[in-house]
Amino acid sequence: MRFIARVEVRLREGIADPEGATIERALPALGFDGIASVRSGRCFQVELDAADLATAQNHAAALADRLLANPVIEESIIEVTPL
């Protein structure tokens, strides 16, 4: 079966996020009111074949941990859905 894993990688809480902070300052300057905070991150979409959903989830978690995120400063949120 083919699945799509959506892996969102973002900086861990407490790790400085200069990109998020810059956007956070820019938004009010553009007239957007009520911006409480901005954190930056990136998203990867991985298509993968696996026997079942659980296996696909395990593979996605492993590849996120091994390559896509640097666990020293980042965490990942993974969503796997059948294609």
Add this chain to the structure above:
Amino acid sequence: MATTIGVVVFPGTNCEHDAVAAVEQLGASARLVFHAEDKLGDLDGLILPGGFAHGDYLRPGAIARFSPIMDAVSAFAAQGGPVVGICNGFQVLCEAHLLPGALQKNRGLTFLCQPSRLKVTSTNSALTNAATLGEELTIPINHFSGSYTCDVDTLRELQNEDRIVLRYVENPNGSLDDIAAISNEQGNVVGLMPHPERAVSALLGSADGVVLMESLLRAASVSRV
């Protein structure tokens, strides 16, 4: 036989010839080692030079860490061989878990290319054994992701174990505790963001990198025996 330093070249590395020239200027020999090789051969020390290994895609060093040569680099480090990662090489060593922590985008999000003043804060490393504690050095930096970060426990370990070997006098990039260079527990693996190989002659604006390159050569000649 002269001390021989291996200079590891990944696709996108661009400081390898500067590193070779600096080593040769100090009377040792140097040999380029390609990332796709899986053996280092007979070498006394290693430099992972600066550049943009694998285009810095994903994160600086994230792809380079899986290069075939990196198993041999890890084994060499585990045997106590001196390994110095400069700039992108520092990022590779962190991604490869040969050094703790990570290098983030600079505070201010600007690429920094300027001389930096550094203070030698430990002489207990392959990079600083020939230097004097407290000595100030002016060495250029040239990076976008040079802001060192790690968790609180790791920082305390680095501080207590005398593993912060260079600090910025004026922090240019937001590095935690003004860190410019750290070592592993044994002191044989060191990473630094500044470029000592570009500061080996007054003609280049500074010869302050000589003492750091000499430290590496000294560590390499000791490890050879």
